[in-house]
Amino acid sequence: xxxxxxxxxxxxxxxxxxxxxxxxxxxxxxxxxxxxxxxxxxxxxxxxxxxxxxxxxxxxxxxxxxxxxxxx
Numbered sequence: 001x002x003x004x005x006x007x008x009x010x011x012x013x014x015x016x017x018x019x020x021x022x023x024x025x026x027x028x029x030x031x032x033x034x035x036x037x038x039x040x041x042x043x044x045x046x047x048x049x050x051x052x053x054x055x056x057x058x059x060x061x062x063x064x065x066x067x068x069x070x071x072x
Contacts, residue, residue: 003015003016003066006018016062019058019061019062019065020058022061023054023057023058023060023061024054026057026061027050027053027054027057030053030057031050031053
């Protein structure tokens with residue numbers, strides 16, 4: 001995936017936006033699973049956990065779809 005702006009009717013959208021939407025959808029799926037299994041009852045601050053998981057998933061999606069090379 002090339003990181004170039006997406007042109008929608010003359011409005012330039014950052015290429016980061018679709019990755020954020022994808023990361024949000026994955027995070028909500030993981031949240032549903034955690035609530036279903038009762039894991040969220042053992043969390044001290046659920047909102048902080050969800051935000052942290054979102055950041056981890058977002059980082060993973062950027063690394064996967066951005067073809068970033070960590071190692072030379």
